[in-house]
Amino acid sequence: MHPNPLYRHTDHAHTLDYARTRSFGMLTINAAVGPVAAHIPFVISEDETSLDAHIMRSNPIWRAIETPQPALMAVTGPDAYVSPDWYGMEHQVPTWSYIAVHLRGTLTRLPQEDLLPILDRLSDQFEERLTPKPIWKTDKMPDDAMTRMMRMIVPIRMSIESVDSTHKLLQNKPESARLGAADALDALPTAPTISDHIRQLKEPK
DSSP, rough: SSSSSTOOOOOOOHHHHHHHHOOEEEEEEEEEEEEEEEEEEEOOOTSSEEEEEETTTHHHHHHTTTEEEEEEEEEEEEEEOOOOGGSOOOOOOEEEEEEEEEEEEEEEEEEEEGGGHHHHHHHHHHHHTTSOOOOOOGSSSSSSHHHHHHTTEEEEEEOOOOEEEEEEESTOHHHHHHHHHHHHHHSSOOOOOHHHHHHEEEEEO
């Protein structure tokens, strides 16, 4: 995390709320081959002591955690390049503004029978955000199809032993400079969304 305490966000509850709202991050561990990572959705437990997720059985992380391993879940939020021209101040330099949360703990395998409840919690968490669309449930899948798909994925849990957060949002600038940069960012063309990339996808030849 950023070493400057000006940008460190120390409100534990707010930080976990932010991570829960995103519920998607980069899970990393040190394996025999070096650092490995998986980009995955997750769900934080009600008591905020752990997070549950699933990965492909073929993922090297699964092989590496035959015994529990230290792990990091890095959750990133919005980010943007900030031009010094936007501050209305002289002698400034470019910077990057961003929000990031780091959750650290111990990553373990879970029994395969824990997989379906985790899948239900994950889908419920995201489907509830799509109201008024009816919530999709795993029981809509034929049993044989669901069983085939579940053979390929495995459940994992990471304890949450420490929580760190950086909100680098121009706190070192006067309010007029911050608002000037925010207004300039609002006026920029919208960055491509995931839907834009989906539409632009070319079929393999």
